[in-house]
Amino acid sequence: MEARGLQKTYSVSRGVFGGHAALRAVDGVDFKVAANHVFSLVGESGCGKSTVARLLLRLTNPTGGQVLHKGSDVFALKGDDLKAFRRSVQIIFQDPFASLNPRRTVYETLSEPMKIHGLADKSAFPDRVRDLLKTVGMVDVMDRYPHEFSGGQRQRICIARALAVSPEVIVADEPLSSLDVSIQAQILNLLIELKETTGLAFVFISHDLRVVRYLSDFVGVMYLGKIVERAPAVELFDSPLHPYTEVLLAAAPELVPGRKKEPPLQGEVPSPLDMPSGCPFHPRCPKVFEPCSRITPELRGDAPRAVACHLHNAY
Amino acid sequence: MHASITLRRFARNKLAMAGAATVMVLAFVAVFAPLLAPFEPTAIDVDNILSPPGGTHLLGTDDLGRDVLSRMIYGSRVSLSVGFVAVGISVFIGIIIGSLAGFFGGKVDAVLMRLVDVMLTFPSFFLILAVIAIVGPSIFIIMVIIGFTSWMDVSRLVRAEFLSLKERDFVLAARASGASNGRIIFRHILPNALSPVFVAATFGVAGAILLESGLSFLGLGVQPPASSWGNILTTGRNYIEIAWWLSLYPGLSILITVLSYNLVGEGLRDALDPRIWDVEN
Numbered sequence: 001m002e003a004r005g006l007q008k009t010y011s012v013s014r015g016v017f018g019g020h021a022a023l024r025a026v027d028g029v030d031f032k033v034a035a036n037h038v039f040s041l042v043g044e045s046g047c048g049k050s051t052v053a054r055l056l057l058r059l060t061n062p063t064g065g066q067v068l069h070k071g072s073d074v075f076a077l078k079g080d081d082l083k084a085f086r087r088s089v090q091i092i093f094q095d096p097f098a099s100l101n102p103r104r105t106v107y108e109t110l111s112e113p114m115k116i117h118g119l120a121d122k123s124a125f126p127d128r129v130r131d132l133l134k135t136v137g138m139v140d141v142m143d144r145y146p147h148e149f150s151g152g153q154r155q156r157i158c159i160a161r162a163l164a165v166s167p168e169v170i171v172a173d174e175p176l177s178s179l180d181v182s183i184q185a186q187i188l189n190l191l192i193e194l195k196e197t198t199g200l201a202f203v204f205i206s207h208d209l210r211v212v213r214y215l216s217d218f219v220g221v222m223y224l225g226k227i228v229e230r231a232p233a234v235e236l237f238d239s240p241l242h243p244y245t246e247v248l249l250a251a252a253p254e255l256v257p258g259r260k261k262e263p264p265l266q267g268e269v270p271s272p273l274d275m276p277s278g279c280p281f282h283p284r285c286p287k288v289f290e291p292c293s294r295i296t297p298e299l300r301g302d303a304p305r306a307v308a309c310h311l312h313n314a315y
Numbered sequence: 316m317h318a319s320i321t322l323r324r325f326a327r328n329k330l331a332m333a334g335a336a337t338v339m340v341l342a343f344v345a346v347f348a349p350l351l352a353p354f355e356p357t358a359i360d361v362d363n364i365l366s367p368p369g370g371t372h373l374l375g376t377d378d379l380g381r382d383v384l385s386r387m388i389y390g391s392r393v394s395l396s397v398g399f400v401a402v403g404i405s406v407f408i409g410i411i412i413g414s415l416a417g418f419f420g421g422k423v424d425a426v427l428m429r430l431v432d433v434m435l436t437f438p439s440f441f442l443i444l445a446v447i448a449i450v451g452p453s454i455f456i457i458m459v460i461i462g463f464t465s466w467m468d469v470s471r472l473v474r475a476e477f478l479s480l481k482e483r484d485f486v487l488a489a490r491a492s493g494a495s496n497g498r499i500i501f502r503h504i505l506p507n508a509l510s511p512v513f514v515a516a517t518f519g520v521a522g523a524i525l526l527e528s529g530l531s532f533l534g535l536g537v538q539p540p541a542s543s544w545g546n547i548l549t550t551g552r553n554y555i556e557i558a559w560w561l562s563l564y565p566g567l568s569i570l571i572t573v574l575s576y577n578l579v580g581e582g583l584r585d586a587l588d589p590r591i592w593d594v595e596n
Contacts, residue, residue: 057491086493099484103506112502113492161488 001056001088001091001169002032007064008051010047012273021273025051025124027225030067030299033218037170038195038202040212040233042248043222044269049205050094052222053173057091058082069169080164087117090162094174096154100146106157107142108135113164132160136190152183159190170194171203188215209248213237218304221245224272225278231305241307243287279310287311324586330452332583337575345391352385357540360482365558375560377550383560386542387568393543394572397458397527398520404462406516409469410505416470417477418500428474431467439464440526447535454537457530461523476508510587517580521573544568 008026013019026048033039041049054060056067058074067074069085077085093099100109110132111125120128129142136156146154155175162170172191176184188211195202195215206212212219216233221244229242240246267284270276276283282292291310299308306311325331344351353373354360360372360380368375374384416427443460450456480486481504489503531545539546544565551561561578 047358054487057487083493086491089491091491093484093488095484097579099488101485101489101507102502112489112494116495116498117494158488161492165492213420270524 001203002068003029003052003056003065003069005065006052006062007032007057008048008055008060009063010209023272024225024275025272026055026062029220029222029225029227031218031220031227031230033169033201033203035201036195036199036205037217038215039218039220040204040206040216041220041222041227042206042209042212044207046269046272047222048225048272049207049222050173052107053091053171053203053205056169056171057089058085059091064173083117087113087165088168090165090167090170092155092158092162092170092172092175095178096151096158097146097178099158100154102146105143105145109146109157110142110161110164113161117165119165122301128164132164133157135163135194136160137186150183151179152187155179155183155187156190159187159194160199163194167200169201169203171205173205175204175205177206177208184211191215209237221248223272226280226308227299229307230299231307235305239314241305242281242309243285247286265294279308321586325582328582330578331586333580334575334578337571338579341391341572341575342395344388345395348388348392352382352388354382354385356386356389356542357381358385365554365561367558368560373565374559376556377547377561378554380490383547383564386547386567387544390542390544391539391568391572392564393454393531393537394524394527394569395542397454397461398524398576399524400458401461401465401527402516402519404459405466405519406512407466408463408467408471410473410512412466413470413473414477414500414505414508417474418481418496418504421480424474427470431470434467436462437464440529443526443530444533444535447530452530452535452538457527457536461526465519465522469512469519472511472515473508477504478509480504480507489556511584514580514584514587517576517583521576521580524576525573 006026006029007024010023010025011020012023014021029048030050031039031041041052043049051060051104055062057069058077058285061075069089072081074085085207098155099114107126107129110129114120114125115122126142130140133140133142136159138153138160141149145158149157159175175191176187179187191204192203192215194200204212204215213233219231219233219236220227221229221236221242223244229236229240229245231241236245237249240249270280270283276293278291278295279285279297285292289310295310297308297310297313299306301307358381360382361370362380363376364380365378366372366376366380372382372384374382374387376382377386412431416424439461442464443457446460447456449516486499486503489499494503527536527543528545528548531543532548534546534549536545537543547565548562551558551565555562563582
């Protein structure tokens with residue numbers, strides 16, 4: 001699966017006389033994820049990570065750019081092709097309390113995708129649902145309703161739902177961040193186990209760098225709708241290039257004990273309605289210099305490593 | 316919210332429970348009217364014209380010597396059937412219009428909500444009077460017209476629920492699973508959008524009963540010799556100085572019925588409201 005120049009702009013009303021302003025939630029995002037690999041998108045809240053997730057699933061339409069899956073543009077799919085796409089790409093949401101229909105039993109929720117795609121004979125559904133629940137480490141709870149479960153259990157059910165169609169790609173939009181820390185570890189282990197046993201491609205969206213480091217093969221760092229640095233996970237964590245990545249890593253102190261601390265990031269994330277000129281990060285960048293406020297740096301470098309910063313790219 | 320919690324919260328509301336009990340008694344009376352009524356509702360007893368309550372005619376007789384109690388028992392059938400059928404029609408239309416507007420949004424929404432605005436500009440009582448003047452009075456016509464002129468509130472409620480539910484993660488997950496629009500609407504959104512509709516429907520029954528009584532009182536509803544609480548009242552109006560029972564009993568029936576439905580509606584609304592959580596839960 002591949003994202004190419006993905007853009008999503010929302011039109012935001014500025015009150016009665018203000019007209020409309022363009023909110024660039026996602027502004028030219030490119031990345032690839034291959035089977036058996038985990039690509040992580042990290043960044044502060046509001047940087048457009050979740051919008052990317054919805055775009056990858058075709059749950060919202062892009063303003064520009066493409067999502068390619070098996071070589072075809074996802075947004076151009078129709079009919080059976082779209083159905084096949086729905087079968088091969090699944091999503092896990094952040095909030096397990098909002099992502100299960102409160103009026104449907106676990107069995108109904110988990111058998112629905114099988115029914116839609118005709119994956120098995122109806123008589124085989126109970127066994128398949130039982131298997132799915134076992135895969136995510138749950139006992140036979142098919143006749144219960146979501147409100148009878150804890151957050152961690154619900155998230156397991158959500159993962160089971162995503163697995164029900166035997167997908168090739170799973171997009172996980174902050175699947176851990178609304179869970180308790182101890183539960184986070186369990187779910188994380190479950191995801192790793194799935195990656196190792198099924199050969200799935202994962203797009204993992206998170207703001208938790210510890211988890212990202214633990215899980216990812218490749219990482220993209222997002223800031224205000226753009227990927228500012230993209231690299232294999234090991235390289236990114238060992239030698240970050242973009243100043244924003246450096247600051248992010250420094251803000252997670254337990255990662256590398258004894259490392260010299262960067263000054264903490266000053267100021268707020270600028271409003272995406274009122275983007276800074278030039279590099280979007282320049283008002284907060286500790287290494288800002290002359291061209292930063294004038295020229296927007298492009299994401300460049302030798303694949304798989306790329307960075308959007310004037311420090312590293314000749315301008 | 317889960318049904319058992321709603322029920323428990325409803326049961327703690329004493330007024331609502333009293334309303335529900337009254338509603339059930341009324342339904343029982345309407346269903347078993349032929350067994351409960353001491354006389355035929357149209358049987359004329361010329362020896363006992365305008366006889367006061369007591370004796371063989373428990374609630375007295377009217378100007379033709381008909382038993383008021385029996386007429387009222389049969390009248391409850393009219394009231395309840397008008398209430399339920401009219402509300403059934405209005406809920407059906409309201410759900411369809413509201414679902415389409417809320418789910419598809421954009422132009423569909425704009426067109427349907429303008430239709431709602433237009434419908435709301437008609438004073439429905441006068442619209443009903445006009446239609447009856449053209450097609451003639453009948454209980455069937457009354458049910459249908461009340462239904463067709465009272466769906467707007469339901470459609471707005473359903474639309475509002477759809478607007479918030481269609482962006483919820485479980486709906487997105489269903490879409491990501493390849494669910495069709497129909498499946499998403501009927502299996503995922505609608506079942507979660509119905510609580511406010513139940514409340515509105517309960518209030519709607521009260522409104523429809525009141526409307527039917529009003530029409531019958533004006534002589535445009537149920538036609539004599541068939542009885543309804545409204546047309547008993549009309550007779551009562553002519554004899555109010557000498558036969559108070561003709562006005563009092565049907566008037567009380569209307570009052571108590573409408574009040575009961577409103578109490579049930581309010582109880583349901585509070586029980587279904589997730590913002591009102593008392594300590595015991």
